[in-house]
Amino acid sequence: MDRKGKQPAGEKEEGTARGNGKSKSSSGKQSGGRGEHSGAWSRPGPWVTHWPSAAEVERLSRRFPEVVTLPxxxxxxxxxxxxxxxxxxxxxxxxxxxxxxxxxxxxxxxxxxxxxxxxxxxxxxxxxxxxxxxxxxxxxxxxxxxxxxxxxxxWVPDFEPGEEAVTSVTMWLRLPHLPPEYWSPSTILEIASRAGRPIAVDGVTEQRRAMGFARVKVVVDATAPLRPGILIQGKTKVRWQPFVFENVPILCPLCGRMGHLEAACRFSGAASHICHILAMIET
Known part of the structure; x- marks a missing residue:
C-alpha cells in the first residue's frame, strides 16, 4: 500500500516553531535535551531523505572507498x-x-x-x-x-528499484490494413519483430476468422521510443505498415517513450516522430 499522503506527526508543529529558531515542548519549555520529550519531530539530515545520483555515488565512493563484505x-x-x-x-x-x-x-x-x-x-x-x-x-x-x-x-539478486530496473513490457501489437498474402504466422511475426520481440499471434489472427488487423503479442523495451511502423517492399510498391500498440499509457510527444510527458522529458534532441505514433495509439 502506498504510504505517502500522511504528514509525519509533529511536522506542522515544527513549522510553527521556526519564528525564534527553537523547538517547544507541550509545556512551553525549550526541548531537545537528552531525556526530554519534544513536541516536534526533528527533520532527518539530507543524507537520509536524498537519494544520490550516479555522479554523486561516484564522488561518495572516492571519499569513502571502503567496501564492506557482509556474512x-x-x-x-x-x-x-x-x-x-x-x-x-x-x-x-x-x-x-x-x-x-x-x-x-x-x-x-x-x-x-x-x-x-x-x-x-x-x-x-x-x-x-x-x-x-x-x-x-x-x-x-x-x-x-x-x-x-x-x-x-x-527478480534478480541485488535488485534496486529505479527507472531502468524493469524495462521489459509485454504488449499487444496490431498490424492494420495488412494485405491478405501477408497473413501467414511466420510473415506476421517477422513484421512484428521490428517493433519488439514477438511471442505469438492471437487465435483470431492465426485462424483468419477476421482480417481487419493482425494481432501479435510482443515484448518491447519500455525505456526506448515506440516504433510507429515500417516500410515493406511489396510486389508492386513500397508500403507503410503502421504499428498500433494497445493500452499505451502516458506517452511523451517529444521522444515517443512511455511513462512521462513533454514537460518531464529528459531526452533533449530526440526525434519528434510522435506525429506517427499519435495516429497509431489504441488507448
Whole structure:
C-alpha cells in the first residue's frame, strides 16, 4: 500500500516553531535535551531523505572507498525466498495499489497464493509459491490492472528499484490494413519483430476468422521510443505498415517513450516522430 499522503506527526508543529529558531515542548519549555520529550519531530539530515545520483555515488565512493563484505549465510537464506519465485513490477502509467495487482494476477493466472510487497519508487514485488506459478504469471501478459500497463521482470539478486530496473513490457501489437498474402504466422511475426520481440499471434489472427488487423503479442523495451511502423517492399510498391500498440499509457510527444510527458522529458534532441505514433495509439 502506498504510504505517502500522511504528514509525519509533529511536522506542522515544527513549522510553527521556526519564528525564534527553537523547538517547544507541550509545556512551553525549550526541548531537545537528552531525556526530554519534544513536541516536534526533528527533520532527518539530507543524507537520509536524498537519494544520490550516479555522479554523486561516484564522488561518495572516492571519499569513502571502503567496501564492506557482509556474512553470506543469512543473505543466502533470504535469497532462497525470492529466487525463482518473485517478479518485480512497475506501472508505466499511474500507480496501482499492490493488493489490486496481486488479486488480478492470482485470478487471471488461476493461482492460489500471490503475495504483493510494495517497494520504493512505485515498484512492487510479487511472490509466488513456485517457479512454475511465477512463469505462468509472466506468460499470461500483457498485464493491465486498473487501466494501467505493467512492466514485469523476474527478480534478480541485488535488485534496486529505479527507472531502468524493469524495462521489459509485454504488449499487444496490431498490424492494420495488412494485405491478405501477408497473413501467414511466420510473415506476421517477422513484421512484428521490428517493433519488439514477438511471442505469438492471437487465435483470431492465426485462424483468419477476421482480417481487419493482425494481432501479435510482443515484448518491447519500455525505456526506448515506440516504433510507429515500417516500410515493406511489396510486389508492386513500397508500403507503410503502421504499428498500433494497445493500452499505451502516458506517452511523451517529444521522444515517443512511455511513462512521462513533454514537460518531464529528459531526452533533449530526440526525434519528434510522435506525429506517427499519435495516429497509431489504441488507448
Amino acid at each position: 553470506e549465510e543469512p543473505i543466502a537464506a533470504a535469497r532462497q525466498e525470492w529466487d525463482g519465485r518473485a517478479v518485480m513490477v512497475r506501472s508505466l502509467g499511474r500507480r496501482v495499489p499492490a493488493e489490486w495487482v496481486a488479486k488480478d494476477v492470482a485470478t487471471r493466472a488461476n493461482l492460489k497464493e500471490v503475495v504483493a510487497v510494495p517497494l520504493t519508487d512505485g515498484y512492487l514485488a510479487l511472490r509466488f509459491r513456485s517457479t512454475a506459478d511465477r512463469d505462468g504469471a509472466l506468460n499470461e501478459g500483457p498485464w493491465v490492472v486498473a487501466g494501467q500497463l505493467l512492466a514485469m521482470a523476474p
